[in-house]
Amino acid sequence: MPISLDQQMMREIIMDHYESPENRRQPERDMLSAHMDSASCIDDITVGVRLDEQGRVADCCWEGTCCVISTAATSIATELVKGKSLDQIEALYGDYCAMLQGREYDPAPLGEAVAFANTGRQPSRIGCATIGFRGILSCLKKGE
């Protein structure tokens, strides 16, 4: 993944994940799951995580209704976390939030999530860009 994407590539990443989201399927009953919704917007999703024996994410999926930004960001997040431990995901999420808030961050672990680097231009949408990650972290905390 190139670190410096041009704006057109960033748009394409977001639209690709919105139109064909990854891992979009109903979480299975034996997964750790978290229901994420909001009083103020349409987002209403359920995130599911299955851990392997080492406590790493073996599988991650999600289902529900949400906007373009939430859909694409959740799609990318569920891909990014596969194979990673809670510590690694927390570190990655820290960089992601720093990027969204316009602070210094390490783009290397963020992969396609760097497509959301401009979200801060519409600060009311930072919650949309993080809903999937927050759901995943909520699942992982339940698994601790």
Add this chain to the structure above:
Amino acid sequence: MKPLDDERIARIRTEFPMLRKNPLMQGKRFCYLDTAATALKPDCVIAAQDSYYQTWTANTHRGDYDLGHEADVRYQRARQTVADFIGAASADEISFTSGCTEAINRVAQGLFSWIQPGDEIITDRAEHASNILPWFRLARLRGAKVVFADLDERGSLTPEAVRRVLTPKTKILAFARITNVLGSVNDARALCALAREAGILSLVDAAQSVACETTRVEEIGCDFLCFSGHKMYGPTGIGVLYGRRQALELLDPPTVGGGMNARFYPSGDYTLEDLPLRFEAGTQNIAGAAGLAQACRFVEEIGADAIGAWERQLKQLARARIEGAPGVRVLNPDSPTGILTFIVDGVPAQDEGTLLNSKGICVRSGLHCAKILPLVPKTGTVRASFGVYSDRHDAEQLAEAIVKGGDILDAYFA
């Protein structure tokens, strides 16, 4: 009442500091179309609220000194102004709340002892959460039941629909005069007449209507009427519960403490203050009441009906421009209010709202606290709502932005 015109609106706009001080948003002309969520405040309201902090700060009910007396007089005068604004028979029928939500909750909680297991409460699916959840909770706690009357094709509640679900167990009918998502208008007089005839209580949520039509509670014939200050150009944190005296007497005060009791004794007994003070425990939002009273005068001076007519005119101006645009669907073309609700095919409401934000336009998108309203897709709706300061440029800016459309990601990349 003189109708509003462009020239008058241009003058009114100069009275709003938010418009003077924020010419731009996202580098575009600031276009505030979210009055149904909260209205901007004119100088006179801000000054009236501020005057409490600047020149007459004192607690009410308790001072033997001049300022304490002045605070009492002004607070009571604010109550009288509100009573006059809605045509109440007496200021004693007005109690201040933190807003419309608290006012409805005050009624629902106050009826806890009065409502009995098996009783029914009628409302409808177009109501704001604040006029459904208090009834859900009352029903759950008391073993009563909330019954939804059907809406007509315009999203309005009709007396016929209420009649169909009315039973001997029905105790309360609660509805909005103007609903907040579709701006549908309910015939409050006919609905309250039906409630009276059936011997049940009626509650009107007037949050969306008090600033855009003359409200006369005696003519409506309601038992309770609730509204917020902040949607009618007043401060946040202040609202009103109006109740007919006999209806208010049914309510147990949900909050107890200073200012609402006449006497209390070591035995645990206490006696209540008269209406309406028994509902106002603790130090009240005195500054907010002063601001709200000024908001009442502000609306009266311009004329609530004239404001409503102007808002409808702008709504229809924008509607005419956007109807027929590819993929745009107006959900409430005929609702006679300043609320324009629409969707753009294939675009979640939140993303359309952000695109409009990038063009300087403030609208509300999503489910608007009406999460069980039929007609609203899961992906939400976009609601633009006009106010007394809205002008033709606002309607045109909105219409142009919707018609032109564009890539929703332009909000982040353009």
